[in-house]
Amino acid sequence: MDRVPILKIGDVLLVSIQGDLDDQSVLTLQEDLAERVVATGAVGVIIDITAVEIVDSFVGRMLSTIAGMSRMLDAETIVVGMRPAVAITLVELGLSLGGLRTALDLEKGIALLGRTASAPLDDLSAVGQ
Amino acid sequence: MDRVPILKIGDVLLVSIQGDLDDQSVLTLQEDLAERVVATGAVGVIIDITAVEIVDSFVGRMLSTIAGMSRMLDAETIVVGMRPAVAITLVELGLSLGGLRTALDLEKGIALLGRTASAPLDDLSAVGQ
Numbered sequence: 001m002d003r004v005p006i007l008k009i010g011d012v013l014l015v016s017i018q019g020d021l022d023d024q025s026v027l028t029l030q031e032d033l034a035e036r037v038v039a040t041g042a043v044g045v046i047i048d049i050t051a052v053e054i055v056d057s058f059v060g061r062m063l064s065t066i067a068g069m070s071r072m073l074d075a076e077t078i079v080v081g082m083r084p085a086v087a088i089t090l091v092e093l094g095l096s097l098g099g100l101r102t103a104l105d106l107e108k109g110i111a112l113l114g115r116t117a118s119a120p121l122d123d124l125s126a127v128g129q
Numbered sequence: 130m131d132r133v134p135i136l137k138i139g140d141v142l143l144v145s146i147q148g149d150l151d152d153q154s155v156l157t158l159q160e161d162l163a164e165r166v167v168a169t170g171a172v173g174v175i176i177d178i179t180a181v182e183i184v185d186s187f188v189g190r191m192l193s194t195i196a197g198m199s200r201m202l203d204a205e206t207i208v209v210g211m212r213p214a215v216a217i218t219l220v221e222l223g224l225s226l227g228g229l230r231t232a233l234d235l236e237k238g239i240a241l242l243g244r245t246a247s248a249p250l251d252d253l254s255a256v257g258q
Contacts, residue, residue: 005145005179005210007235009138014235016134016145050134081134106136106143 004029016048037073044113045070050081060095080109133158145177166202173242174199179210189224209238
């Protein structure tokens with residue numbers, strides 16, 4: 001699998017997870033993301049999992065690691081686009097994704113970052129309307 | 130391959146192409162995209178090809194079809210994130226991607242839509258700053 005691209009919108013980095021990631025792809029994504037957060041001074045990282053049909057403990061750990069890493073770098077992580085079936089499975093499996101915030105879709109995720117972040121995101125919050 | 134997710138930011142739909150698409154995935158993406166353009170009244174479609182390392186005539190035709198289709202539905206298509214090597218190959222192959230507009234990255238693509246579109250994108254253009 002190729003590298004997962006990291007897009008930038010204002011002060012937010014956007015990662016759209018598509019298909020299954022292997023161990024190396026996950027490591028590469030985490031490193032790339034950490035570098036981009038530092039390089040861009042992003043205040044938020046939004047991870048879109050619309051295309052993800054199965055979230056197991058491997059994916060859950062990846063999300064938690066990204067969230068923890070971003071927090072160290074002063075950026076908040078929000079997971080958006082979770083399918084209903086994924087939410088049900090996560091609860092049934094007892095995977096709570098602790099420390100991760102979620103939003104229904106990309107716009108709501110951006111709006112959520114706009115509410116919690118300071119001034120730089122004022123412009124961006126208009127996008128979520 | 131799973132469906133390619135279509136994200137929405139304001140009046141813009143965003144598609145990030147990752148990995149190779151087979152014929153069926155391309156057809157599904159085109160149908161999904163047409164439906165979403167109509168359902169959301171989007172003024173623009175941004176296709177991110179950061180992760181695409183090879184653009185052949187198949188991918189080129191897909192991009193042109195999406196652009197033509199979106200134009201019929203009153204939405205402009207912009208391709209962003211093209212790698213330098215891809216641009217070189219396209220020119221060498223004589224694939225001009227006629228009718229497609231490009232921008233360097235997502236933010237510049239959004240800014241480009243903001244300049245050409247009418248009022249609804251005024252809010253959104255702030256994101257590209």
